[in-house]
Amino acid sequence: MKKIERVHGLMEELGIDALLIEKSENRYYLSGFTGTAGRILFTEKKDYFLTDFRYTEQAAEETEGFEILQINSAFEERLNELLQENRVKRMGFEAAFISYEQYLKYRDNLEAELVETRNLIERMRMVKDQAEIEKIRKAVEITDQAFEHILGFIRPGISEREIALELEFFLKKKGAERNAFDFIIASGKRSSLPHGVATEKKIEYGDLLTMDFGIFYQGYCSDLTRTVVVGEATARQREIYNIVLKAQLEVIEKVRAGMGCREADAIARDIIAEAGFRENFGHGLGHGIGLEIHEGPRVSFTSEDILEKGMVVTNEPGIYLPEWGGVRIEDDLLITDTACEVLNKAEKTLIEISI
Template sequence: MNKRLEKLRQQMSQRGISHILITKPENRLYLSGFTGTTGVLLIGLETADFLTDFRYVEQVKQQSPHFNVVKIEQGSAFGAVAEVLRQYKSEKLFFEEEHLTVKQYRELKEHLRDIGLEPGSGLVEELRLIKDDEEISIIRRAMEIGDKAFAHILNYIKPGVSEKDLALELEFFMRRQGAAGTAFDTIIASGPRSALPHGVAGDRQLQPGDLLTMDFGALYRGYNSDMTRTVVLGEPDEKQQEIYNIVLEAQLAGLAAVREGVTARAVDEAARQIITDRGYGEYFGHGTGHGVGLAIHERPRLAAKDDTVLKAGMVVTVEPGIYLPGWGGVRIEDSILVTEEGCEILTSSPKHELLKL
């Protein structure tokens, strides 16, 4: 954690920032190691304060030894922040503009009448782009849990089973494997519903001949896994096989394009071109992938407007899809670690053939 604080301070120094207020939970966890739910960080070029209420004082002392603990006695955290800043004689505070609500901003401004406020974003997120060895180790385990869950759920997929039942079984299994919960609301979309890219599990019961798209992940030690597989109940018809093969080809093209030095946009183009050339471009409406870590969706985005240059240590997904309204859809997703020469695929569940159940 000390190294992360030092890297943040280097950014602060370069931008002329004396103090920064961290309110975003993922950034708080990244910088402090604190796994609780309440508290804000006030970080200066030579100071680091963790402001929280009585419920978490001892936990902060244990998990965040590099921080000075400030107990919030009464009132809001922002009032306590103002008091600490005045002790430091600070004249300006940088805060995370993408996280505060309008109400919270007004409250912060009220408490800091004599201290300037500088809105901004991206300082901590920039650090989080490249995962360190400890993060990669945790993410590997989260991905392993997801792979085991996929192998487990195959035994439960049959006509008459509801999407919700499958989602519940996935969650129970991942929790039994050590996950704290699901990374996001599990997507289980069957039959015509598989045309919904974010078709969260519903009451529909699986039918013979259905395509079934499952997009799920495990939350493990604060980090997320993410994978998607599409299977079919019974023998696939010609169109189902065609669409699956196109998506698989696009996904493999996207994976092949990943390496240090290429742009996120170039990876998106590689996958998208396959689908467009086959005549289904209008049915692939989302980006090819996204970063994954403490948040299930984080930078970079593998999309047409993201020129981020990929670097070794980034963890991203590659997940093209085709979604035909009224018919169904296919998506295949792996999470990968960017390397100097290419990528390491962190999800190992089978995909090279349309799995028939």
């Protein structure tokens, strides 16, 4: 079923006769509009794409099935006219996205009941279609190439920031639109910081080096983490690395459609806990990726989500030991009926960078 038809079905289920979509990823998902300003208003009979002078031509080119309206006056006033024209009684809005100030403007200007909706379009986005999967594949492929490239660049004396920059330069040359997040380049003791973004710290011989990076390619993202040792690994580094690797591989072995996300998380968590590091794996196993770097489903010990065929989720267990260092290994998985496909091809057995 077409996305727009599904939205109308959801509106009926919720008992709303209009729905306003403003979050850019949701707007793009439903319309294909790539500009930065625009809103979609679904009503029972007509669907509108509302934008300003800068984007009306682009919206007409990129979208299909919407009446394009150029907004020249105060948005809330024009919106109210449209609601009146369509005899709208209850309008859904994206409760987790708009600001309180925007909410007040709607409350004060609209003659329709405001109905908060949550995760309506985000839930639709969790299962990817073929075209979306191909874009994610390409994003992942470029990211894997960058990992391969950076292995030849890492050496004692360069800074974490230089590694981040080199990655970015390579990724953008290969077609990345933008970084998916501030790259995490955490070396030595700093590798115990799960979200240690790159600093001026210089790489030293013997460092564990965790690199977590990803890109957007045609709107869709990738997310990769690898931890390497600069020089020869110590027995302790190897031990911790192999526990995380075992947990990560076990997840790949077992996940499939129909499994609860909590259950998937437990596969890795149990292995790490049995090895004595339960307290050192404090974050969830993973998250969905797509138009956002963190989207549904949540793969964690508190998640109620169920894995479905076509979801793309990260698998990123880690062990973090304060004042010593940490290891995280992350791939992006495409969930299939009976198993999962690991989209990343980047090497995963412990890499010791020869100096």
